Amino acid sequence: MMLTRVKRLWELPESAATDESVFLERRQLCQAIAAGPILLGSTAGGATNAWAAAGGDLISDLYPVKRNERYTISPRKLTEEKYAITYNNFYEFGSHKRIAKAAQKLKIRPWTVTFDGMVEKQMAVDFDTLIRQMPLEERLYRFRCVEAWSMAIPWSGFPMKALVDFAKPLSGAKYVVMETAQQKENMPGLKQFWYPWPYTDGLTIEEATHELAFIATGIYGKPIPRQNGAPLRLAVPWKYGFKNIKSLVRFTFTDKQPVGYWEKIQGKEYGFWANVSPKVDHPRWTQSSERVLGSQKRVPTLLYNGYAEEVAGLYAGIEKTLGKRLFM
Numbered sequence: 001m002m003l004t005r006v007k008r009l010w011e012l013p014e015s016a017a018t019d020e021s022v023f024l025e026r027r028q029l030c031q032a033i034a035a036g037p038i039l040l041g042s043t044a045g046g047a048t049n050a051w052a053a054a055g056g057d058l059i060s061d062l063y064p065v066k067r068n069e070r071y072t073i074s075p076r077k078l079t080e081e082k083y084a085i086t087y088n089n090f091y092e093f094g095s096h097k098r099i100a101k102a103a104q105k106l107k108i109r110p111w112t113v114t115f116d117g118m119v120e121k122q123m124a125v126d127f128d129t130l131i132r133q134m135p136l137e138e139r140l141y142r143f144r145c146v147e148a149w150s151m152a153i154p155w156s157g158f159p160m161k162a163l164v165d166f167a168k169p170l171s172g173a174k175y176v177v178m179e180t181a182q183q184k185e186n187m188p189g190l191k192q193f194w195y196p197w198p199y200t201d202g203l204t205i206e207e208a209t210h211e212l213a214f215i216a217t218g219i220y221g222k223p224i225p226r227q228n229g230a231p232l233r234l235a236v237p238w239k240y241g242f243k244n245i246k247s248l249v250r251f252t253f254t255d256k257q258p259v260g261y262w263e264k265i266q267g268k269e270y271g272f273w274a275n276v277s278p279k280v281d282h283p284r285w286t287q288s289s290e291r292v293l294g295s296q297k298r299v300p301t302l303l304y305n306g307y308a309e310e311v312a313g314l315y316a317g318i319e320k321t322l323g324k325r326l327f328m
């Protein structure tokens with residue numbers, strides 16, 4: 001089968017990861033790139049469009065948003081911005097970490113978000129309209145990639161529960177499936193036809209409405225850069241990074257457990273639940289510790305990435321039946 005011949009990046013040992021001097025060069029490169037496409041948001045007046053065409057963003061005025069002090073990352077430290085915006089996974093732009101430059105092609109206006117499936121009424125909403133209806137705040141979250149590296153990020157955005165309430169799912173809906181934009185002309189990765197595009201992933205409704213589930217629209221006090229999933233992406237800090245799906249265009253409510261992008265590619269290694277655990281190893285490497293991005297330090301990995309107190313209750317009823325599957 002074609003798939004088995006494809007070398008995925010995280011088949012490389014962590015020691016093969018790019019070193020910091022390369023990140024720094026990347027950053028300078030990113031800063032040199034003008035922000036891109038013409039914006040056509042339906043809420044924008046002519047003046048705003050001109051500003052947007054010049055590389056501005058229709059929502060810059062919303063930032064910085066007020067930090068919610070409830071979410072702390074101690075004893076970890078915030079990852080420096082230069083690492084978070086230059087060391088990325090976004091397969092639509094290439095199956096390696098240095099996609100930041102390529103991702104500047106992502107066209108982020110106009111941006112329509114569709115809510116469908118088991119909802120009271122299907123809706124297609126302009127992002128700039130949507131965000132102004134959401135309760136924005138900043139949260140510091142730890143982030144743990146399945147590849148055993150980690151960061152701590154200041155996300156701006158809103159609780160996913162606010163979005164679910166907005167969507168008005170029917171009472172029979174049990175899951176929400178999220179989908180990334182597909183821009184064939186701008187995303188070279190889509191040519192890799194053996195990958196199951198579009199990138200999708202899902203959560204149970206209980207997970208999606210848990211207070212920690214967050215839709216990020218910004219990082220480091222600014223609108224989120226394209227390489228990190230502009231204009232909106234998921235942040236679920238107790239799960240592995242691949243669940244944190246980027247550049248969202250669709251939320252579909254369903255009563256069937258979805259099979260996400262990585263589960264389709266390799267179901268034995270990447271499952272639906274993907275909760276972080278130091279005790280359940282990836283079939284090909286240990287998950288007991290992680291490399292902190294921007295430092296040479298390895299630190300022990302924590303159950304649910306340190307959020308056990310908050311989220312363990314979500315799984316109390318299904319722990320026995322699911323066992324290891326909850327953590328991969």
Ligand code: MTE
Pocket residue numbers: 084087088089090091092145146180199227228229241242243244245246247
């Ligand atoms: N979302 C899409 N659409 N495409 C991707 O390739 N990669 C995932 C996740 N979301 C990915 C994605 C993985 S594996 C990780 S670790 C995180 O994005 C990385 O997020 P970051 O680049 O903002 O650190």
